[in-house]
Structure formats: C-alpha cells, structure tokens
Amino acid sequence: MPTTPYVDSGVVSDASASATSGTEPRTDEPTERTDQQGNRISRADVAHLARLARLAVSDDELDMFAGQLDVILGAVARVADVAADDSVPPTSHAVPMTNVYRADEVRPSLPRDAVLAGAPAVEDDKFRVPRILTEGE
C-alpha cells in the first residue's frame, strides 16, 4: 500500500508505529541527530518527528518548538544522572498485574448508527476516508 516500503530506520516504539499507521516513507534522516550528550534538537529533527506523529507544522512552529523542546529535553535528561544499573527493573505500571483477561463472552456492541453519528464523514454505513492509494496501485 505505501508507495515506499516502510523501513523502520529509527523508530521502534509501538506508540509511534500506531501513530503512523505504518505508512511513513522514510526518505530522509534528520540532518542533525542529537549529540552524545543528548540534548540538541534541531529544526529538522522537529520536522521529522512531527511528520512521524502526523502533525503538519508551520515554519513559525518549527522555530518555536525547536527552541522549547531543546530546553525541555535538557531538563528531562536529568534522569540519566540517576545511578540505575541493570539491577533496577523498569516500572511500567504502579500496580503490577499480568495477563489480565476478560471472560470470553458475547456481549452487545454499540449500535452502528450511534458510532457513525460521531464520524466526520460516512458513506454506505461505513467511515468514509480520503484516498489511501495513488493512481496505478
């Protein structure tokens, strides 16, 4: 479906993958990745990240965000100062739980009309979306 096969050259997270629907053609790397100290974020980085997150950004926003994000990342980089070696397990949830399943029971779902009522565009009882294929695909 994507015009260029999606090659995960940089982003590994499920979060970003779900945000991008896996259709991001990665044609370029950011011109200035952050340095080893980890705090620089350039205008090009912001543009790249914004594209991954499906956010159209204006030139003014690029300028503003690049400056602000650099400061914010500088502040949060403090986590690196903590002596947390491999013996410290990560906490993803405050209350540890594993394998929480619900009963496999048939339950009524929301009525179709009620769900479609909130959609921005509907056609033939379905969500109508902009084109996802280009000519010849």
Add this chain to the structure above:
Amino acid sequence: MSELLNKTAAQLAELIATGEVAAVEVTRAHLERITESDGAVHAFLHVDFEGALEAAKAVDERRASGALLGPLEGVPLAMKDVVVTKGLPTTAGSKMLEGWKPPYDARITTRIKDAGIVMLGKTNMDEFAMGSSTENSAYGPTHNPWDLTRIPGGSSGGSSAAVAAYQAPLAIGTDTGGSIRQPAAVTGIVGHKPTYGGVSRYGLIAFSSSLDQAGPFGRTVLDTALLHEAIAGYDPADSTSINAPVPPVVQAAREGAASGSLAGVRVGVVTELRGDGYQPGVLASFESAVETLRALGAEIVEVSCPNFDYALAAYYLIAPSECSSNLARFDSVRYGLRVGDDGVNSLEDVMSLTRAAGFGAEVKRRIIIGTYALSSGYYDAYYGQAQKVRTLISRDFAAAFEKADVLISPSTPVVAFGIGEVVDPITMYRNDLCTLPASLAGTPAISVPCGLSEGLPVGLQIMAPALADDRCYRVAAAFESVVGPLLTGVQELSS
C-alpha cells in the same frame, strides 16, 4: 438561594432524603448560581440544564415512592470534560472533539447516575488534561474564584473553580501528575487522587494511561470521601482496575473528624519536597500545618526520598511518551475533526492537517517530545531510564512508609499565579513538583486546605501507601476538624 449553596454535599443529601428540600430545588439553585457567576468564572464548557433538572426530578419521585435514598442522592456535581457522557458534548478541552457527543458513558458517569448524583454539566480543562492552569483549554481559561485574574490550577481547573465558586458542591477531576491536587490546593478545596486502579479509567479520554486516575473534589473532607466511595471499585472493563475492596474512606473521614486526634499516627515530612523554588508563604503555611498535626498528637518524623528529585524529569518523559501513543487515535477517521479532505489530499495529508488544526501548542509539544523519547537510539536513555527512576521513587516511598504512616508536603510550590503570567513550559511544569512522586508510584494522595498566603489558598498534601486511601482521609479530616474548611460560604467574585 445561597442558603442551599452553602450546604455541604452531606447536608444536602440529608435534607433531600428527609424531604425537607426537593432535589429539584437544590439543582435549580446551583444552575442559577452557574448562570449568574459563570460569565466571570468560566468553569463550564457545557451546562445540561434540562438533563440536570430531569435527574433531580427522578430523585424526588423515587423519594415520593418511598425509596430509601443513597448517601449523595440528589446532590449536584460538576463533571470534568475528559469523562465521556452519552449524548452530552465531550471535548477534553480540545477543538479536536468540538461538537462530539459520545455514544456511551464512562464507568464513572454510570456510577454517578446510578448513585442518583445530579450532573450539572461538563467543566473546562487544559486540553487533553495537559497543563497546570487550564490556560491550555481551546475554549479559553477558567478564572480562580478567589481572584478572577488568577488561574484555578489545572488540568481540572474547571472542576476546582466550580466547587470553589459554589456552582456545585462536588466535582470529578482526573489526576495524571497532580491535576486534582494542584487545582484543589490553589482554589482552597479538597481533592484526592486515589490509588492507581482504584477508580475505573473506562471512558476517560486517555492522556497517560499508566498515570491517569480520576478522583473527587469537595469543599470538605467528608464530601470528598462520599464522592470517592460513589465512584470507586473494581471494573472489569478497565484491565488496570484493582480487584480489591474500596478502602473505607467515608468511615475514615468520619472517624478522623469525630476523634479530632492523631495520637499514634506517624507523619513523615519529606525533606525533598520543600526548600528551593517554594514560596515563603507556602512554606510558612506548611510549617504551621505540621505544628497543627503535632498538636493533634501525631508523631512528626523527617523522611528523605532522594529520588523524588528526579520525579519531574521522569514524569515529563513518561507522560509525553504515553500521550504521543494515546493521541494517535485522533486520526480524523472515526470521530472528531477532519480538515483538508478536498478529494485531492491523501489520507496522510488529511490526518496531518487535522491534527495541526485540532491540537493546541502544549499537546503538540508533548506529542513531539514523546515521539522523540520513544525513538530508537533514545528509548533506553530516556523512556527506559525514566521507568527505572519510577522504580526508585516507589522504593523511596516504601522505605519512607516504614518510618511513617503518611507523608506530607505542600501540595504546590506556589499559590495561584496570574493568568498569562507563566509562559515558559518548564516553569509551568514545576507546579507539579510536589504531586509527581505519588503519581509515578501510583499511591494515593489528598490535598486539603491549610491556610492562606497573601490572601490565596495553600494546600497540604497527605500521601499514603497504595490502597490505604483511608489514611489520607483520616488525617485530612482530623486536620480539618481543627483548622476548618477554608471556604465557609459563597464569596463575592472579584479581581
């Protein structure tokens, strides 16, 4: 009218249950108060006049039919607009969801309806609950009833302002990094963040799923506990919901107030949560609260939680990371805004244009930070490391709770600041300094008013171990029994 407004939720429930006052009368009084005051306060994004009066009428009918009414039946409530309400506009403070009417009720909404609590409307908030001032709402800021030129805290600032302005005796907020406790503190009311998993997240529009937790606001500790009990409890629809009995918070609030004693209770003062960056007036009020607790018989101990110093950094990695994932659902397909669908633009273009138009600056900042922190090459250094810090903060709590039954700190480093006064994101984030550790550890914490600094409310934060929410209420109620609630009647609104 103000006679009814000045009652506590507990008093109103009793008046309604005994038939001295009709629930419709109580609801009408609060709707009138909203009508006369919300032009100045702007606590509400949507007021459901018709639905509220109908719900109140149903309570009166139940009573007339001889039914025994519940502990908050007929009492009005303000609902944060991040909680979905079937058929009622729900925006989460964002243009992205302007005009959207959810097809289902959140579990909290269902519980509130089942309890006969009357929902007056939906309250303003920082967009998608990201902020500490409610200035990030796409629908304009909410004004602090103590001084209309100042912020009511955030992100649940509409809810805190509604309660402080006597528009509602109760409100629901959500707290991800302090969004119940900080607004409660700066508006002089009580607000509690339950143990993570104590209140169902089903139907909360998600910001940071491992931190989001809904909870109650009230003007008194008992009212807050009563609402807590109404909304808490296991819910199979939320896989992180805790399958355990609800802590006895109402009983604890009643006992704390009745005994007026904290004999045998060890109260830990957290070294790291005061000092630099805290206003002198806030610290003075806090010190006086410590003396009050001591006078109540509590044993005061000093505890150190060195990793709390890293809470801010860890939080502002974890929350944006989860936000960048959660907000991916706003893709212009199933609900909400769609921009640029001209038949030429691709789906990707439409998504990007929609999200650019629908999200405000703070939401965009956090999405970009989160996307960055989750990127390959940075994941371990940022998100992974932040999750380790979270473990260390939980260990600090565990060690501190060996020495103390509850921990205390100021709820916020500063009192309510002026609307528009704080523009720098980092300065804004520092509002959460005191509240972040309990968020990251998933432990319960309450903010209870402890005095004024330069005429503005200061909050005392009381933290307890997971599932020991009742300790927060017990200590808060004993404290309140001596110092009294800060708000004791409708105040004139002024700048």
